[in-house]
Amino acid sequence: xxxxxxxxxxxxxxxxxxxxxxxxxxxxxxxEADVASPLIGNPAPSVRSTLVGEGDFDLSRRKGSWxxxxxxxxxxxxxxxxxxxxxxFADEQAGLGDGAELFSVINDDTDEAVSAFFAEKGGDWxxxxxxxxxxxxxxxxxKVPETWVIDPSGFVRxxxxxxxxxxxxxxxxxxxxxxxxxxGS
Amino acid sequence: MSRLKAGxxxxxxxxxxxxxxxxxxxxxxxxxxxxxxxxxxSKRLACPTCSGESIYVSRASAAESIRNEIAxxxxxxxxxxNEIVAFIESRFPGSLLLPPTEGVDSLVWVLPxxxxxxGFGGLVVVFRRWQREGRARANPDDADIVAAAxxxxxxxxxGL
Numbered sequence: 001x002x003x004x005x006x007x008x009x010x011x012x013x014x015x016x017x018x019x020x021x022x023x024x025x026x027x028x029x030x031x032e033a034d035v036a037s038p039l040i041g042n043p044a045p046s047v048r049s050t051l052v053g054e055g056d057f058d059l060s061r062r063k064g065s066w067x068x069x070x071x072x073x074x075x076x077x078x079x080x081x082x083x084x085x086x087x088x089f090a091d092e093q094a095g096l097g098d099g100a101e102l103f104s105v106i107n108d109d110t111d112e113a114v115s116a117f118f119a120e121k122g123g124d125w126x127x128x129x130x131x132x133x134x135x136x137x138x139x140x141x142x143k144v145p146e147t148w149v150i151d152p153s154g155f156v157r158x159x160x161x162x163x164x165x166x167x168x169x170x171x172x173x174x175x176x177x178x179x180x181x182x183x184g185s
Numbered sequence: 186m187s188r189l190k191a192g193x194x195x196x197x198x199x200x201x202x203x204x205x206x207x208x209x210x211x212x213x214x215x216x217x218x219x220x221x222x223x224x225x226x227s228k229r230l231a232c233p234t235c236s237g238e239s240i241y242v243s244r245a246s247a248a249e250s251i252r253n254e255i256a257x258x259x260x261x262x263x264x265x266x267n268e269i270v271a272f273i274e275s276r277f278p279g280s281l282l283l284p285p286t287e288g289v290d291s292l293v294w295v296l297p298x299x300x301x302x303x304g305f306g307g308l309v310v311v312f313r314r315w316q317r318e319g320r321a322r323a324n325p326d327d328a329d330i331v332a333a334a335x336x337x338x339x340x341x342x343x344g345l
Contacts, residue, residue, distance in 0.1 A: 038275050108246040133250020134257070140276030142233035142247040 034172075037140060039156040044148075045138035052111050052127035057103070060154065066100035066173055067150040069128075070164075071141045073107045074117035079145045082163040087122050089166040100149070100173055103128050105135050107144045149173060151180065195309055199302070206298050222259050226266050227252055233277045251277070 039045070047059035047069075059067065070086060072079050086102065093099030102125045106114055114127055130136055139148060139159075147169070149158040157176055160168075217225070227241035232248040240248045240255070251273055258269045274281050284293040323331075 108250075132253040132257075133246070134254060136247070137250050137254040137273070137276060142277060 035159045035161045037156070037159045039139065040159065042156060043154055044150045044156050045135075047128070047135050047138065049135065050129050052106065052114055052129060055126070057126065057128045059150070062101060062150075063154050064152050065098065066152060066177070068100050068102045068169065068173075069135075069139070069148045069150070070102065070104050071107050071136060071139075071144045071146040071148075072104045072114075072127075073109045073144045074113045075109070076144050078163045080117075080121075082145055082165070083121050083123065085164060085166045085169075089169050090123060090125050092166060092170055098177075101125075105130050107136055107141070108133070149176070151176065199306065202305070203302055206302075219256075219259050222266060223252070223256050226255050226259070226269055229270055229281065229283050230273055230277075231280045231282050233280055239282055 034040075044059055047057065049057050051057055068089075074080075090102045093102065104114075104123075104125065104127045106127055106129055111129075118124075118127070128135070136142075139146075143161075145163060147158075147160040147164045148156060149169075149172070151157045158172060224241060228239050230240045230251065232238045232240055232243035232245050233251075234245050234247045235243050238245075238248070240251050255269055255273070258264050258272070264272065270281070284290050
């Protein structure tokens with residue numbers, strides 16, 4: 001009785017295992033999505049720092065335009081993966097009259113490593129220093145990459161944990177822009 | 186009289202225990218240095234990127250950033266310890282290692298003490314009841330046996 005039962009069960013177990021591996025192999029990685037934060041809908045934290053190279057950065061002085069803060073580290077693999085998408089996003093926004101401004105916030109990295117990375121991979125937007133992690137803590141960023149969108153009034157509108165794509169970021173900003181202009185008219 | 190004395194002793198002990206626990210739970214430890222405050226706050230918060238480690242222990246980049254922020258806020262002197270913990274918790278939800286000591290959450294601290302006192306009181310009551318029930322009382326037969334034994338002891342030749 002027992003050998004017959006195990007003979008019947010073994011193909012079923014094999015089939016389940018094969019199905020499991022097929023699902024793992026063909027499943028898409030998690031797509032980017034908004035992540036909750038108590039900051040969403042509230043004024044963005046005060047961010048004052050310096051830029052890699054030269055110059056200062058004060059988030060409150062960016063009011064009037066959409067601001068995208070991308071928390072970044074040159075050694076993090078997802079950051080490196082999403083970089084071409086950010087380059088495309090920056091190029092696309094630069095072509096618009098009121099395009100969003102992109103800033104990288106440097107997380108636990110050196111000026112030299114960041115400059116070398118951008119020299120190799122492209123991207124001429126400003127890089128904001130965060131040497132003691134003040135900006136990261138203010139936004140609640142524990143791991144990179146993480147991307148935040150701040151509207152022209154200085155309110156936090158979106159947080160994305162993990163890699164982003166140009167199409168997702170542009171699409172969301174476009175829809176938020178349309179929604180705000182609609183509610184304002 | 187001795188029962189009354191024992192009861193009084195237990196009552197005094199119970200009052201002292203509850204009083205000392207209440208005092209220990211609510212007393213202010215007085216002004217502490219900035220370093221002590223930073224350490225105390227860091228021990229109450231979990232590192233957001235490493236499991237089971239406090240900010241105080243962890244050497245992870247995120248933990249260092251949070252420790253820097255705690256140090257900055259302590260130095261600024263604008264927020265109390267609980268407010269700083271609440272700020273960090275608002276940015277990194279789920280980072281509380283210890284439950285808050287205020288509001289409804291303080292029940293987490295109070296209830297075990299109440300349970301301990303109730304349990305202790307219950308034990309006292311049970312032990313006293315056992316003591317009362319277990320006390321042997323001599324009946325007339327027992328008295329006869331004791332008297333016979335005493336007689337035998339006083340006059341060992343009696344049986345010869």
